[in-house]
Amino acid sequence: MKFCRAERIVLGICFALVAVNTYLIWLKDITVTFRYVASPLAFAGGVLLLGQVLRRYWPNGRVELIANAVGLSALFSGPCSLLNMLLLPLGNDPVDAQLVVFDSYFGYSWQAACAWVASVPLLSDILWQTYKLTFPLLMISIVFLALTTDRKRLYTVILGTTYASLGTLFIWALFPTAGPSALQFLSPEVERIVHPSNGSEHALELYRIFRNGVTDLTGPDFSGLVGFPSFHTIMLLFGMAAVWPYRPVNYVFAAMQAITLPSILVIGGHHLADVFGGAALTLVCWWAASRTCGAESAPSMAITAALTGSELAKGSQRG
Secondary structure, eight states: OOOOHHHHHHHHHHHHHHHHHHHHHHHHTOBOOHHHHHHHHHHHHHHHHHHHHHHHHSTTOHHHHHHHHHHHHHHHHHHHHHHHHHTOSOSSOOOHHHHHHHHHHTTOOHHHHHHHHHTSHHHHHHHHHHHTTHHHHHHHHHHHHHHTTOHHHHHHHHHHHHHHHHHHHHHHHHSOOOOGGGTOOOOHHHHHHHOOSSOHHHHHHHHHHHHHOOSBOSSSOOOOOOOSSOHHHHHHHHHHHHTTTSTTHHHHHHHHHHHHHHHHHHTTTOOHHHHHHHHHHHHHHHHHHHHHHHHHHHHHHHHHHHHHHHHHHHHHHHO
16 A cells, blocks of 8 residues: 555554543443444445555555545544443533633634524525535545645645644643533524524533443534634634635635534634634644645655756757
8 A cells, every 4th residue: 555644643643542532441341342442433335445446556546536536534433433432421521611701812602693683584594504514624624735736735734624623622622611601591582593502401410421431422413512722613724725826716615614613613602712712723733734745745846856867968969
């Protein structure tokens, strides 16, 4: 199998996560069905294997890039999501109260924002639809970069989101949050219209899970654990950064992302601080990933230049 440096880094992280997850499952005696773990890995492994076959026999093709990029992203997301739950219970108390105070410095209140959105019921439906687009838009941007064969930018996005995922988990484990809905309650009418993904009952349940942890991952859905920093914001910004040099695609993405951002706050039930944290982490991880991919491309450029110079020298001798 042939993997570039960025791919080897992500694969190494995946193997490390699998080892850590296996140890935590054994240590905490958590029930995880084989199907829960095997299904995502089978899909990711199959797509990645297809990409490697294509790279072996039909290299430098768009389909090969798509298969390797999607397979690698899917391979990482499985053990990373599992680690999110295996870290429970958390040792530190939630910091929602502090983040609500932070948001107030900017004049923002989730409760007031939801009440305003509820006054325009159609707006709630629009925000819900755009909220669902954050992950698909990121994957579309990855496929787009593969179709343009922009390998450096493609692997900057993949490596950067990998770094950002790990950074998000680390920060969340130190400063857990369940969202402003843990402290700010909506009226029944506002909640009926907006129906946020993270309501007050869900936030209070998260507090219980943060304190007690989980022992069985085969039944209920434990999604929405991470509040600060907002990973939806990270996916949104990485998707936007991916297509930034390409007009008019970036204009279309910018218009859609402009609507998606408020949906993260209102529908996603995030603090404003969550969005700020996601944006800051995106900048750091994009820089780190671009440095890695830039260092990787330098040797290949030097080799290409050397080979070109050699060919020119041979040509001059023949002349």
